Amino acid sequence: MAAEPGAASRWDGAYARGEATRSWFEQEPAMSLRMLGSAGVTAADAVIDVGGGASPLAQALLDRGFSDVTVLDVSETGMQYARQRLGPRAGQVRWLAADVLTWQPGRRYRAWHDRAVFHFLTAPQQRRDYLRALGAATGPGAVAVFGCFAPDGPEQCSGLPVARYTPDQLAGELGGQWCLVGQDRQEHVTPAGIVQPFTWAALRKQD
Template sequence: MNDSMKEHWDEIYEALDADELTWYEEIPESSIKLLSECRINKDESILDVGAGASTFVDYLINQGFSNIIATDISEIALNKIKERLGKEKASLVRWIVDDITQPIHIRNLRDIAVWHDRAVLHFLLEEDQQKMYLSTLKRGIKKGGYVIIATFSLKGAKKCSGLNVKNYDQNMLAEFLGEDFSLLDYFDYTHYMPSGQPRPYVYVLFQRLE
């Protein structure tokens, strides 16, 4: 676990309510759109990497998905989702505090049908971190499984919450995932922060080949 990163994110989630975060979405509509293109059953495994305090988990529960895993480096972040959901709904989710750049528990996951990452990969600036992310993804995802990734686009911000980011487009993400993954869909999407300022993202959907 990268302790300084954990502290960084814990401090942010301690200081702000979920809806004050610059990346907050009341309804994660782009993730929902791409998920709707995935042909999966409700009992298949969906992993939200760097879930933070995101409402995507709430959406999945309300839609009846029964095999949800939410993971983040910040336990404080995940606790915000748990509190919002309440005990009964929170018990339907598997919660994992782990660092995607030095994973211990996520590394053991298998048969993931959907790997969902909104605004996490772009924080991994070191090649070693990106390699670990990719190898964990490849170990965990089942054949025919899906990958939904959203990052700041090439037109997007160069920093988020005080950290530098790496900007991507769909071609860079295709190159990153490699030839085992087929690009099914992608689009640019402008997220508006609570301040009203725009944040351009690129969203991609890949499928792992059989």
């Protein structure tokens, strides 16, 4: 089951309206870096940022010596902002324009990162399709880091309904093969000054 029809143009449009209107905008991916680091992810590891869009994470990883960085997003416009910011270094990142729900990974990654994407999957079939991609793109020992709206977070984002999670609920969604190895909470402040509580979870894939 693909993302809803028109997902790419919906997200392209959201990005084209500019940084100040993007509730998920952040200058520094501090929580992402902290969660990846505390789960033992190092610069030697291959990382994929799923639904990374215009996120500064790819740049922050290059700055820290990561050499195998992939960004996947259904929105070309979102990734174009990140590429522009990186300038010539954009060539050091693999950019995949794809719907994660139908994507067939051609390789495995040591670390899977998702900030504010999984929580849009409100239909069980969408979550199953996402978890199929996660399973195919990771092997034993891989780390998955998620930042999703917390139970007291918004009920909608960008006009779309969202699911809200505790760390244990996120772990439950991923299933018994994934073990919770880190968790945190963040009060993200949007460019409009609205506080959005996030749940962060790091999980490790068992043998």
